[in-house]
Amino acid sequence: MSGEYLEVDPPRLLVYTWIATWTPDLKTTVRWELRPQNSGTLLKLRHSGFAGNSRAAQDHSNGWQRVLGWMQGFVEKGDTIDSRRPLSK
Amino acid sequence: MATIFLTPDQDAVVSEIEIAAPPQRVFAALTDPEQNKQWGRSAAFEITLWEMDPRVGGAWRFVSRESGQNREYLHHGEVLEFDPPRVLAYTWFANWHEQPSRRTVVRWELTASRDGTKVKVTHSGLAAEAKSRQDYYQGWPGLLALLKKFLENQLENPMATITVTSAQDAILAELFIDAPPARVFQAITDPAQLLQWWGQEGMYRTTGWQGDLRVVAAGAARASGPMAARSR
Numbered sequence: 425m426s427g428e429y430l431e432v433d434p435p436r437l438l439v440y441t442w443i444a445t446w447t448p449d450l451k452t453t454v455r456w457e458l459r460p461q462n463s464g465t466l467l468k469l470r471h472s473g474f475a476g477n478s479r480a481a482q483d484h485s486n487g488w489q490r491v492l493g494w495m496q497g498f499v500e501k502g503d504t505i506d507s508r509r510p511l512s513k
Numbered sequence: 514m515a516t517i518f519l520t521p522d523q524d525a526v527v528s529e530i531e532i533a534a535p536p537q538r539v540f541a542a543l544t545d546p547e548q549n550k551q552w553g554r555s556a557a558f559e560i561t562l563w564e565m566d567p568r569v570g571g572a573w574r575f576v577s578r579e580s581g582q583n584r585e586y587l588h589h590g591e592v593l594e595f596d597p598p599r600v601l602a603y604t605w606f607a608n609w610h611e612q613p614s615r616r617t618v619v620r621w622e623l624t625a626s627r628d629g630t631k632v633k634v635t636h637s638g639l640a641a642e643a644k645s646r647q648d649y650y651q652g653w654p655g656l657l658a659l660l661k662k663f664l665e666n667q668l669e670n671p672m673a674t675i676t677v678t679s680a681q682d683a684i685l686a687e688l689f690i691d692a693p694p695a696r697v698f699q700a701i702t703d704p705a706q707l708l709q710w711w712g713q714e715g716m717y718r719t720t721g722w723q724g725d726l727r728v729v730a731a732g733a734a735r736a737s738g739p740m741a742a743r744s745r
Contacts, residue, residue, distance in 0.1 A: 435698035456701060458694040465690045465697045469673075472683035481677045482567045485684045486545040491711065492673040492688050498710035499692040499700045505712050 427454075442471070450480055467492070515654035515661075519646070525637035526646065528653040533629040534664040537674070540598035542664055543621055549575070552663035553656065561585070569595050573603055590619075599623055605636070610645050617642070632657065 430453070431439035438456040452473035459466045469488065474481040497503035515530040532539060542548045549563040558577050565573035574589035590604035602620035606613060617638035624631040634653060639646040673688035690697055700706050704722040711722075 432702075434702075435694040438698065438701060458697050460694055461689065464692060465694045467673075467686075467688045467690055467697065469686040469688075470683055471686075474682050474684075476681045478568055478677075478681040479566060481681045481684060482544070485675050485677050485686075486541060486547065488684060488686050489541065489673060489675055490713065492675075492686060494710045494713070495697075495700055496673075496688065496690050498706070499690060499696050504709040505714060508713070 431455075447480060450474065450477065452484075515657040517650060517654045519650060520637075522640065523646070524640040525635050526639065526649050526653060527633065527635045528657055529631065529633045530654075530657040530661055531626060531629065531631055532661045532664050536598035536623040536625050536630045538664055539623050539630045539632060539660075540601065542660060543601055544597075548663070552660050553577075555655070555659060565592070567595060568592060571595075593618065594620070605638075607645070611642055615642065632660070 425442060425444045427441040427443055429438070429440045431437055436458050440454055442452045442454045444450065450473070452471060455470045455472070457468040457470075459468070469492070471484060471488065474484070494503070494505075494508070497508065515528050517526060517528045519526055542552060544565055544567050546563045546565065549565075550560045553563070553575075554560050554577075557580055559580060561576045561578055563575040565571065569592055571592045572589070573592060574587070576588070577586045578584065579586075585608075587608040589606055592601075592603045594600045594602035600620070600622055602618060605617045605619045606615070607617075610617075615638065617636060620635045620637070622633045622635075624633070634657065636649050636653065639649065673686045675684060675686045677684055700710070707722045
């Protein structure tokens, strides 16, 4: 996948275009908004531009569920791909 | 454990279980191909293919195989109801039924409960399928137990709330992270850190990540493995 940064404002905003090699016609935008909350962060992510393509939207929403879980495990506990145990078994 | 009963007219088997996960998570596990492949397999069965076009009228199919055997069990049908996170129903045809062209229906009902979700699955249209009805009577409780185990293990990590807008244009996710914004920002922009966490062994792995944190500078990532195949 590839894209371009549209807005970079550390540490509260990051926006980039997102083009997956397997759906080159779907040019979407990912927006990460980080707000301080208590001693942590309230993350609001918006991935837009699916233009009614419900299959791609559903696929990506399942993907984000995993990705955000990995990211959370990494920043909170230092979990990495290598240290995480496989989901199944 | 799951309960199971046969309706008096012998047409349907009904199985229920309580799962400590919100209905949204259960619904995702029932409709996401990757998750279905993970929770639906057991020591005795592997799932070699699982697909669903997640909308009313959409097609779904899955293929399973008994471990060590060559025979493939083909299941397919059409989505009849798709109402996340409450109801999912589809027709269910199987090549191993006494009458493979006979239409049976599987309907999932999810009800929010105090500790999570009450999951009820009703498999109907089995009145004339005496043999497979018996198989389902024995099989559904075990399958629900696998679903429960999968979801409850996964919930060791708090999950993001994710919704798709009704126009199917955007995905919205919200998540509280117990670390300051600067730390999160670093994790999502530093290529060396992204390589450490973005991926899952056995699913796909990020093999390269280039980013130049200037506006309208190109950034690129490459993933290898079945992610591309999965999303086609």
